[in-house]
Amino acid sequence: METRREQIYSTAGSLFSRRGYAATSVRDIARELDLQGGSLYAHIASKEDVLWAIVADAADRFFAAARPLAASDAPAAARLRGMIHAHIGVVTGQIERATVFLQEWRFLSPPRREAIAARRDEYEGLFRATIAAGIAAGEFAPTDPKLAATLVLSALNGIPGWYRPDGGLSAEAIADHFADTLINGLARRV
Amino acid sequence: METRREQIYSTAGSLFSRRGYAATSVRDIARELDLQGGSLYAHIASKEDVLWAIVADAADRFFAAARPLAASDAPAAARLRGMIHAHIGVVTGQIERATVFLQEWRFLSPPRREAIAARRDEYEGLFRATIAAGIAAGEFAPTDPKLAATLVLSALNGIPGWYRPDGGLSAEAIADHFADTLINGLARRV
DNA sequence: CCTACCGATCGGTAGG
DNA sequence: CCTACCGATCGGTAGG
Numbered sequence: 001m002e003t004r005r006e007q008i009y010s011t012a013g014s015l016f017s018r019r020g021y022a023a024t025s026v027r028d029i030a031r032e033l034d035l036q037g038g039s040l041y042a043h044i045a046s047k048e049d050v051l052w053a054i055v056a057d058a059a060d061r062f063f064a065a066a067r068p069l070a071a072s073d074a075p076a077a078a079r080l081r082g083m084i085h086a087h088i089g090v091v092t093g094q095i096e097r098a099t100v101f102l103q104e105w106r107f108l109s110p111p112r113r114e115a116i117a118a119r120r121d122e123y124e125g126l127f128r129a130t131i132a133a134g135i136a137a138g139e140f141a142p143t144d145p146k147l148a149a150t151l152v153l154s155a156l157n158g159i160p161g162w163y164r165p166d167g168g169l170s171a172e173a174i175a176d177h178f179a180d181t182l183i184n185g186l187a188r189r190v
Numbered sequence: 191m192e193t194r195r196e197q198i199y200s201t202a203g204s205l206f207s208r209r210g211y212a213a214t215s216v217r218d219i220a221r222e223l224d225l226q227g228g229s230l231y232a233h234i235a236s237k238e239d240v241l242w243a244i245v246a247d248a249a250d251r252f253f254a255a256a257r258p259l260a261a262s263d264a265p266a267a268a269r270l271r272g273m274i275h276a277h278i279g280v281v282t283g284q285i286e287r288a289t290v291f292l293q294e295w296r297f298l299s300p301p302r303r304e305a306i307a308a309r310r311d312e313y314e315g316l317f318r319a320t321i322a323a324g325i326a327a328g329e330f331a332p333t334d335p336k337l338a339a340t341l342v343l344s345a346l347n348g349i350p351g352w353y354r355p356d357g358g359l360s361a362e363a364i365a366d367h368f369a370d371t372l373i374n375g376l377a378r379r380v
Numbered sequence: 381c382c383t384a385c386c387g388a389t390c391g392g393t394a395g396g
Numbered sequence: 397c398c399t400a401c402c403g404a405t406c407g408g409t410a411g412g
Contacts, residue, residue, distance in 0.1 A: 020210065020296075027390085027391090035397075038392075038399085040397095041391090041393075043397095103293075107210075147359070147364065153348070157344070177333065178337075184375045185371040185376075189374075216406085216408080217407090228381090231407090
């Protein structure tokens, strides 16, 4: 029971992720739904509103997946491992929307772009704080938590560039490997 | 003694990196050079040719920086450290062209896009081979070299998303931190 | 390198 | 949701 509007978001997400927002026209979206170009505007107010709906929804999913893990009382390394798995789960499970979130948000108008920039920084803060806690607890070697969080998230956010759902590598296998390598990289030498 | 054509590449690189290829018009480029839109075509054959010139040039720079280090006879960890520094040097030293190379190459026409995909895979192969050599030599823990190379390059290629040349963090400091963390992450536990 | 133009397409709207 | 349209802009070209 998908509403027309949800169909539009889904189709737009697919097209935006493949061709980019700027290179996708509202008529491209309409065509995939067997509608006339102008008919889309019975359901949406503007092309940018569609982008915004996709981006804001994806941001919510990342927070919903990672925040509970960041807030748990497990050791920092275990929390970080869980957050890496959760993040990769969103990226691979919603690959089109995640790609649009990661790559196309810069086409939002300034107020919305700034809102997303703020949310991204807040989200990165979950990783920063977890890494900082791990350093304080002696689990991780002393390092710049901000730079380390950026490294971790950059590695994870590169996944849409090469991941194929039907490839030989499961999201779980990728998450295990990435978590092993990254956490090992942060770990204190014994 | 910059030729007009080089000015066009430089201006286009700046605009493509900021707004994206699809959202930049040839008139945008012309305006920055105080030319009429059509006058650009006295110097270039098409908008796509400009993108191609930038992307192909950036690819050359990455190879020129990393290939000699990959081929040296130093231990694998030292080679990988050098390659990470070299790669980050290109990314931060030519940030606009590097951004266009990393983000906008998908707007190339199919034959050129495939050529760049092949070069990217070849380049990633330098990292794969170095990591595989490190595993064989017992410097690195056994792991999937392909996945590990992808992790490393994803982390490095995220840098244009946040690096600011006038920020408090030098390219060298970033490279040191990233190389430390990534090589530590690959290292064999002792 | 400019003027003036080409056909195509853009996001969006009026009125039904 | 369609038809028919709006003004603006697109990449590119002819002729000078």
